[in-house]
Amino acid sequence: MPRLSADQRHCVRLTLNGRAVEGEAEPRMLLTDFLRHVIGATGTHVGCEHGVCGACTIEIDGALARACLTLAVQADGTSVRTVEGLAPEPGRLSVLQAAFRRHHALQCGFCTPGILMSLDHYLRSHPLPTETDVREFLGGHLCRCTGYVPIIAAALDAAERLRNGETDA
Amino acid sequence: MTAETGPWLGQSIERVEDVALLSGRGRYFDDLGVRPGTLQAAILRSPHAHAVIKSIDVTAARAAPGVVAVLTGGEVTALSVSLVVGVRAPIQCWPIAVDRVRYVGEPVAVVVAADRYLAEDALELIEVEYDALPAVIDPTAALDSKVLLHDGLKSNVASDRSFRYGDPEAAFASAAHRIAVDIHYPRNSCTPIETYGVVAEYEPGDDSYDVLANFMGPFSLHPVMARSLKVPVNRFRLRTPPDSGGSFGVKQGVFPYVVLIALAARIAGRPVKWVEDRLEHLAASVSATNRVTRLEAAVERDGRITALAYDQIDDVGAHIRAPEPATLYRMLGNLTGAYDIRHMSVRNRVVLTNKTPSGLNRGFGGPQVYYALERLMQRIAVELKHDPLDVIRRNLVPANAFPYRTASGGLLDSGDYPAAVEMAVNDGGLSELRARRDRAHLEGRLYGIGFTAVVEPSVSNMGYVTAVLTADERRKAGPKNGAQATATVAIDPGGGVSVHIASVPQGQGHRTVAAQIAADALGLKPQDIRVISDFDSARDAWSIASGNYSSRFAAAVGGAIHIAAMRIKDKLARGAAAQLNVPADQVEFTGGRARARGNPDNAVPFARLAAASHWAPGTLPEDAHALRETVFWTPPQLTPPTDTDEINASLCHGFIFDFCGVEVDRTTGAVRIDKYVTMHDCGRVLHPGMVAGQITGGFAHALGAAVYEEFAYSPEGAFLSGTFADYLVPTPTEVPAPVILHMETPSPFTPLGAKGVAEGNCMSTPACIANAVADALGIAEIDLPLSPKRLAPFLHKPEPKP
Amino acid sequence: MKPARFDYVRADSLAEVHDVLAAECGEAAVIAGGQSLVPLLSMRMARPKVVLDIMRIPELAGISLDGDTIRVGAAVRQAELLAWSQLKARQPLLALTLPWVGHAQTRARGTVCGSVALADPSAEIPLTLLALRGEVELSTKAGRRRVAAEDFFQGLMSTARADDELIEAIRFPCGRPGEGHAFREFARRHGDFAIVACAAVADGKGVRLAVGGVADRPVARTFAGLGGSMLGQALDAFAHELEAREDLHATAAYRRELVRQLGRQVIEEARRCRA
Numbered sequence A: 001m002p003r004l005s006a007d008q009r010h011c012v013r014l015t016l017n018g019r020a021v022e023g024e025a026e027p028r029m030l031l032t033d034f035l036r037h038v039i040g041a042t043g044t045h046v047g048c049e050h051g052v053c054g055a056c057t058i059e060i061d062g063a064l065a066r067a068c069l070t071l072a073v074q075a076d077g078t079s080v081r082t083v084e085g086l087a088p089e090p091g092r093l094s095v096l097q098a099a100f101r102r103h104h105a106l107q108c109g110f111c112t113p114g115i116l117m118s119l120d121h122y123l124r125s126h127p128l129p130t131e132t133d134v135r136e137f138l139g140g141h142l143c144r145c146t147g148y149v150p151i152i153a154a155a156l157d158a159a160e161r162l163r164n165g166e167t168d169a
Numbered sequence B: 001m002t003a004e005t006g007p008w009l010g011q012s013i014e015r016v017e018d019v020a021l022l023s024g025r026g027r028y029f030d031d032l033g034v035r036p037g038t039l040q041a042a043i044l045r046s047p048h049a050h051a052v053i054k055s056i057d058v059t060a061a062r063a064a065p066g067v068v069a070v071l072t073g074g075e076v077t078a079l080s081v082s083l084v085v086g087v088r089a090p091i092q093c094w095p096i097a098v099d100r101v102r103y104v105g106e107p108v109a110v111v112v113a114a115d116r117y118l119a120e121d122a123l124e125l126i127e128v129e130y131d132a133l134p135a136v137i138d139p140t141a142a143l144d145s146k147v148l149l150h151d152g153l154k155s156n157v158a159s160d161r162s163f164r165y166g167d168p169e170a171a172f173a174s175a176a177h178r179i180a181v182d183i184h185y186p187r188n189s190c191t192p193i194e195t196y197g198v199v200a201e202y203e204p205g206d207d208s209y210d211v212l213a214n215f216m217g218p219f220s221l222h223p224v225m226a227r228s229l230k231v232p233v234n235r236f237r238l239r240t241p242p243d244s245g246g247s248f249g250v251k252q253g254v255f256p257y258v259v260l261i262a263l264a265a266r267i268a269g270r271p272v273k274w275v276e277d278r279l280e281h282l283a284a285s286v287s288a289t290n291r292v293t294r295l296e297a298a299v300e301r302d303g304r305i306t307a308l309a310y311d312q313i314d315d316v317g318a319h320i321r322a323p324e325p326a327t328l329y330r331m332l333g334n335l336t337g338a339y340d341i342r343h344m345s346v347r348n349r350v351v352l353t354n355k356t357p358s359g360l361n362r363g364f365g366g367p368q369v370y371y372a373l374e375r376l377m378q379r380i381a382v383e384l385k386h387d388p389l390d391v392i393r394r395n396l397v398p399a400n401a402f403p404y405r406t407a408s409g410g411l412l413d414s415g416d417y418p419a420a421v422e423m424a425v426n427d428g429g430l431s432e433l434r435a436r437r438d439r440a441h442l443e444g445r446l447y448g449i450g451f452t453a454v455v456e457p458s459v460s461n462m463g464y465v466t467a468v469l470t471a472d473e474r475r476k477a478g479p480k481n482g483a484q485a486t487a488t489v490a491i492d493p494g495g496g497v498s499v500h501i502a503s504v505p506q507g508q509g510h511r512t513v514a515a516q517i518a519a520d521a522l523g524l525k526p527q528d529i530r531v532i533s534d535f536d537s538a539r540d541a542w543s544i545a546s547g548n549y550s551s552r553f554a555a556a557v558g559g560a561i562h563i564a565a566m567r568i569k570d571k572l573a574r575g576a577a578a579q580l581n582v583p584a585d586q587v588e589f590t591g592g593r594a595r596a597r598g599n600p601d602n603a604v605p606f607a608r609l610a611a612a613s614h615w616a617p618g619t620l621p622e623d624a625h626a627l628r629e630t631v632f633w634t635p636p637q638l639t640p641p642t643d644t645d646e647i648n649a650s651l652c653h654g655f656i657f658d659f660c661g662v663e664v665d666r667t668t669g670a671v672r673i674d675k676y677v678t679m680h681d682c683g684r685v686l687h688p689g690m691v692a693g694q695i696t697g698g699f700a701h702a703l704g705a706a707v708y709e710e711f712a713y714s715p716e717g718a719f720l721s722g723t724f725a726d727y728l729v730p731t732p733t734e735v736p737a738p739v740i741l742h743m744e745t746p747s748p749f750t751p752l753g754a755k756g757v758a759e760g761n762c763m764s765t766p767a768c769i770a771n772a773v774a775d776a777l778g779i780a781e782i783d784l785p786l787s788p789k790r791l792a793p794f795l796h797k798p799e800p801k802p
Numbered sequence C: 001m002k003p004a005r006f007d008y009v010r011a012d013s014l015a016e017v018h019d020v021l022a023a024e025c026g027e028a029a030v031i032a033g034g035q036s037l038v039p040l041l042s043m044r045m046a047r048p049k050v051v052l053d054i055m056r057i058p059e060l061a062g063i064s065l066d067g068d069t070i071r072v073g074a075a076v077r078q079a080e081l082l083a084w085s086q087l088k089a090r091q092p093l094l095a096l097t098l099p100w101v102g103h104a105q106t107r108a109r110g111t112v113c114g115s116v117a118l119a120d121p122s123a124e125i126p127l128t129l130l131a132l133r134g135e136v137e138l139s140t141k142a143g144r145r146r147v148a149a150e151d152f153f154q155g156l157m158s159t160a161r162a163d164d165e166l167i168e169a170i171r172f173p174c175g176r177p178g179e180g181h182a183f184r185e186f187a188r189r190h191g192d193f194a195i196v197a198c199a200a201v202a203d204g205k206g207v208r209l210a211v212g213g214v215a216d217r218p219v220a221r222t223f224a225g226l227g228g229s230m231l232g233q234a235l236d237a238f239a240h241e242l243e244a245r246e247d248l249h250a251t252a253a254y255r256r257e258l259v260r261q262l263g264r265q266v267i268e269e270a271r272r273c274r275a
Helices: A031-039 A095-102 A112-125 A131-140 A149-163 B018-022 B073-079 B116-123 B139-143 B168-174 B221-228 B250-268 B278-284 B366-384 B388-395 B417-427 B430-442 B464-468 B471-477 B510-522 B553-580 B606-615 B688-708 B760-777 B788-795 C014-024 C037-042 C078-083 C092-100 C112-118 C124-131 C228-241 C252-274
Strands: A010-016 A019-025 A057-060 A063-066 A079-081 B039-045 B051-057 B067-072 B107-113 B127-132 B157-165 B177-185 B197-203 B208-213 B236-239 B272-275 B290-299 B305-317 B343-352 B446-460 B485-491 B497-501 B529-532 B587-590 B593-596 B599-605 B628-633 B650-664 B671-681 B739-742 C007-010 C028-031 C050-053 C063-066 C069-073 C135-139 C144-148 C153-155 C166-173 C180-186 C196-203 C206-212 C219-223
Touching: A010 A031, A019 A031, A057 A112, A063 A112, A095 A112, A095 A149, A095 B018, A112 A131, A112 A149, A112 B018, A131 A149, A149 B688, B039 B116, B039 B250, B039 B278, B051 B107, B067 B073, B067 B116, B067 B250, B073 B250, B107 B116, B107 B250, B139 B290, B139 B305, B139 B343, B157 B464, B168 B290, B168 B305, B168 B343, B177 B366, B197 B250, B208 B250, B221 B236, B221 B250, B250 B272, B290 B366, B305 B366, B366 B388, B366 B446, B366 B760, B388 B417, B388 B446, B417 B430, B417 B650, B417 B671, B417 B739, B430 B446, B430 B650, B430 B671, B446 B553, B446 B760, B485 B553, B485 B606, B497 B510, B497 B553, B510 B529, B510 B553, B553 B587, B553 B593, B553 B599, B553 B606, B553 B628, B553 B650, B593 B606, B599 B606, B650 B760, B671 B688, B671 B760, B688 B739, B688 B760, B760 B788, B788 C252, C014 C028, C014 C050, C014 C166, C028 C037, C069 C112, C078 C092, C078 C112, C092 C124, C092 C180, C092 C196, C112 C124, C112 C166, C124 C166, C124 C196, C124 C206, C124 C219, C180 C252, C196 C252, C206 C252, C219 C228, C228 C252
Parallel strands: A010 A079, B039 B272, B208 B236, B305 B343, B497 B529, B671 B739, C007 C050, C028 C050
Antiparallel strands: A010 A019, A057 A063, A057 A079, B039 B107, B051 B127, B067 B107, B157 B343, B177 B290, B197 B208, B197 B272, B290 B305, B446 B650, B485 B497, B485 B628, B587 B593, B593 B599, B650 B671, C063 C069, C069 C166, C135 C144, C135 C166, C180 C196, C196 C206, C206 C219
């Protein structure tokens, strides 16, 4: 492809939660800034910008990714899922989101979008996780409010409900 | 679970906040739009711990693409005055370095540009010439160091006060034993995942500032900011966003940046926004104080303590930033903890060093005090060969002594400490834990058990920090005390109910509990109540005590909501009385209706009744106009310090008793929490799910402080914990689930009987874990964090020569 | 915390990569998963003129078997290798070490070769490559070469890769019958870079122990047939030779002690696995 020059903005097109979006970005723009401030999808949060806290975790082409460790131009042409895409419809919650609500698995809610994205991805491929599995898997996330206990409980509860056939739809 | 009927208080209903937060529709600081033309700021920070700024050349930065303004100390001092400093000393506190930098990360220049990327580009073009000075890092060394942090100071000790309660000299003279601990409590912070954010605007027409910031209070800092900006309080409008990404005290520390960015907006002539990044946050937002404590006890043979002698040196960093030195004074009224000790001496010194200025952080002052006190309790047991639990039991404030006035003036409101301890011992399974320890010892493993008992203060007395002044100085300054909590309950033309609060929640679910309180008072459902918690100093009812700190929501703000809702209810009852043809005191509110007691069919729908004050006031007696009630509530128990320095620093005092079993890995020194039991008496529990969340969250913070987290500095002042790869926040694999137990003795001093609960484990848990590790290793001196590096000398044999 | 400006090229072919690398004389940074590069960009500790994205080049995708070697292309993410169905059967040591690399969220994006390119002395993948006597495949416009792991890692974040070279793949020898493997690591938190990591491969001749997190690069040593106090002395001598680092989280002496203790544990465990 042609070289994108540093001091110009370039068109970035991607699919966000199933809808085509586009915006302009310099090559250096982080995907977090692109999603939040160019596209206006502010559900993905910025907590550390060095890939440790996990608040900005999203899905790119079906794999988890830290949006803060991704350049917007890298995401050109990809399919991105963010927390805004989890609920089946406005005002309704997915099985996982509802479990978070039931278990008080969030307080300030700032780390929550990243954790939800991770767990949503994980539970689709790991229907029967143990508590240790979930803790280890969520090791890539920091939450400062909850002490993690209710998050683990919500994840296990959601896994069980999904196994029992409860669906998001 | 979502319940179907009230009373709603006491039920763990689902939070009204959560649907939006779970769906990516939160409205945090950086999610809110800004005015067209708003500029972005970036801050150049000092790489030196201590240096003279010889020159700053911003020419190239000013000419850089997109740059509108560059500020340095000169611009700031020209347009503002120093932030007020809480002690009598020749110290100034500016939001930016003026001629000299005093800690790594101190702001040196602010670039205002079209976007953040361009602003950071321009930062690189600023040339600063520094003349490095020796740094003072160790607080003890700072006491008599020749290197002074501020001109005009004779030493780095900004305050040195001694207190005497009872007759400590006599108690020590006649004591069978004197037992002491020496503690070096480290620096740490609860690091919310959302960092600071400020957007500010200046209106030259009326010389006023309008600022939106994720500030959490206390709003006693509002006049501090206004004064620094040289405008009256009513020309400094401060707003907060609807949602906040956590605080734990930390977002108090955004206030110097409010001043700085407000000035940047004034100079730029346009709105300016600044979002702190994580590296800035770790290096230079705020930290809890580190403290050096020598605590000595006069002890009888049976372990009874007759007197304490505290010598505390609190390291507030490079400036005394308001509300410091409050960390040192919050606990003055309850320095005797959960114990009945009648004699005490205290020496409090506030020392300046080349570190980030300190401020609020969950537990505020408690971790430092209780680490010393509870380590001392264990040392007493070990040295006198008593069971540590028996030493605690022997010293507890007795059950029949409440309200109990402590030696230093604290008023412990309610509790039954001995019963709580016994309940925890039984229900928490202490004997099984002891058996586990014995088995571990038989297998040659390093296993220990620790205990702590603490009193958790909540609802701060706004006057406690004046105890840093002498009685004479206080008389001159005028008395300060109380804690005005506010709430407004309003009826709209549709008969709906809104609650407005100035408690600035940072994730604690205030809107849910406020709805529960109002719903119970008015016989409605929580979902019928709309709660507004974003704050605007120009429109909302507030006082200097407003904000989200000292665990004051449930006890103080919750009480104010209840009172306001009851006033509305009383007025509605008078209006209903005429319609139902019964006396007002025979009107009851339930199920969305007002009805005659004993005759449920004689009823009127709530909404119809409530709307009448809007639509048909002429049909109602004047004392039945139920439109809007704003309540200011301050408890009479929060009096100013006495002339002999007794102070009731907090309204409520919860009780916590913890014990835990801990194993230390012989090879690595890793600390594993095998079991942790925490017993709480926080008075009446308003929402069990949220109380549990505060306890598990506080426990995780405390575990971090105990084992992982430290803002570390080299002896030369280099900051060593600058990223989340160096400042180790516990993840889900490090934090076990504590066993939580409850006992409820309502506070007689709060309208709902509730007390604060959010900070207790930050006070109890570090000491409890350290006591267990000390027990496992059989060692006397142990400081935090309990890192492998620190424990290795007790585990590894001396290294063989190569 | 925003990157300085750079150009961006998403290469469609190996030739394009080689051209850019040759033209930029060390001013190009290859981006694959970006898990290490992007924070360095954001902190402005890396300031390339151009960032060269190699993730959509077909030749760099995929894990393949080349005789007794597992060849992992430069675009293979860590999660992909960890999920490879033959992993445990072909190379048990990789199956032991890969779960310790970062977190699931970073493994989903980070590449195997990227970790080798970064050459963090605490990282598990370079350690494993060294323990197994693997190789790094480097290529330029002019040709390609293979460098043994032993020679590739040259110091703290420093490797034998020349500025115009691309790490095209790395090669892990497959496990052989009669080998035993063991791995242990100590980090402050799960998923952190190791303070000390020890990997061991035992075969008929002895045990090869590779140690990460201690020196400025991973270091391996073969211990032939030693046991008891002889092994202790040999490990002690090895620990002292390592020039252990000192940092916020551990002293040099602490690291040496863990080499002695964890080293012995993995050696004994690898021998047991063999048996």
